[in-house]
Amino acid sequence: MKPFNDPPWRELFDRIPLGLLVLDFSKEQIVYSNPAMEMLLHSIQPISYPRVKEIFVPANRPDPENIPLRQTVPLDEKKIGFTVYSPTPGFWLLLANEISEKDRQEQIIATTNVMSTIDYTFFSLAHEMGNPINSIKMTLEVLINNFKEYDTKTKLEYLGNLHAEFSRLEELLQAIKSFNMFEHLTGKATSIQPLLDNLLQLLKNEIESKGIALNFLYPEQPLWCQSDPRALQQSLLNILSNAIDALEGRADPIITIEVGQTAREATIAIRDNGCGIADEKKKELFMPFSSSKPRGIGLGLAIVKKLLAQMNGTVEINSRHHQGTEVLISLPLASTHEH
Known part of the structure; x- marks a missing residue:
């Protein structure tokens, strides 16, 4: 779950108004929690994996597919609504917020929209980075396997293709960096x-x-x-x-x-x-x-x-x-x- 620790993406998730928490069951640790989640759980500071697991995860942990789409849990005098997703085996992603019966439907819609954005972003990022990486890999394999047979001109052509694909990756990473270019605005x-x-x-x-x-x-x-x-x-x-x-x-x-x-x-x-x-x-x-x-x-x-x-x-x-x-x-x- 590396994107949650990359600065541009972390800044994006930090701004999400819903509480967001990622659990790693294999290492029994919290991978990430955003400020909104820390506000929801302020009464149990410091937030620890055992305490979070006790609140949100049933003893006989089922697959996320078998968990109701939306659940609620009492915490102090609040009622916390949360949804569980499993983006990667061994990880759970929880979206949570304080709810009332009156705004329950609105919160379901908000959760769905946030997850759709996250899903779209991850899919698109994998696609955008995957294309040049695959091209680089294939070009290198061909060049390595035929290095002795190829003349200098052919080798330079392959190196030029590699340079172009690396430039594409650099351009992509620069664009991601620009998303967080203006961290603090002054009106x-x-x-x-x-x-x-x-x-x-x-x-x-x-x-x-x-x-x-x-x-x-x-x-x-x-x-x-x-x-x-x-x-x-x-x-x-x-x-x-x-x-x-x-x-x-x-x-x-x-x-x-x-x-x-x-x-x-x-x-x-x-x-x-x-x-x-x-x-x-x-x-x-x-x-x-x-x-x-x-x-x-x-x-x-x-x-x-x-x-x-x-x-x-x-x-x-x-x-x-x-x-x-x-x-x-x-x-x-x-x-x-x-x-």
Whole structure:
């Protein structure tokens, strides 16, 4: 269960509002417990394997498949609802929270959604890393078995293929690291237009080389939002990069950037007339490692959603296949005395 101790994944699991606990029965130890679980079990500090086993695990431990989907256990004056999963033989993963009869159904739905995200993330990570690893393994086997027979040119070709696959792994690991790039955000009044102008200056050469037209719809007066400027710039960069990629091969590529506001929020809309998103892909847009690009990692929008949530913002995507996409960001307006 290594992912629970890897920093990017640990940070993700630490933020899950449900209590999460992983038990290793072979070593009789707790592999991981997140802050939400420690809050639930604060009355039995320090949290130990024997005590946790006594609370959650029956004496005649059955297979998780034979355990009811949702169980409850009394703890002090609370009622703890928990669900047991077995992601790997010998391990149990427990999701738990304090429940009442009134919100029981809502908690079941929340648990299911969390597990779906975890399952999807692990499956996608294994797939993304498995492809280059398998390619490296096969290439090395062929090269080793035929090393004496191959001439220098052929050997260099195989080494070049190995280098490309290692670069792919490096790119993947860098993307995972970027998911945890901004650990601590600092909210402050941020002028939106200058931030956008600076970002577009960085992308100027790429935009011009691809013949992409830009259309700006800015308000007459500067608009300020409450955000972490670095995180907002990274979010906008990810969105604009997607828009640029989506315009590949279009006869009249154009990106429109519109800045506006509602009563309490500043809004930034980025529209393109690119390839759009197929209906079957829309439900996976913000899932980690979900990408329609041949060489895409699929963490860009997941990072955007995470950063905006940390800034009390939201992101919405409206897209029509073969017609274009609109991404709408909303952030709290900065009060007038802050700028």
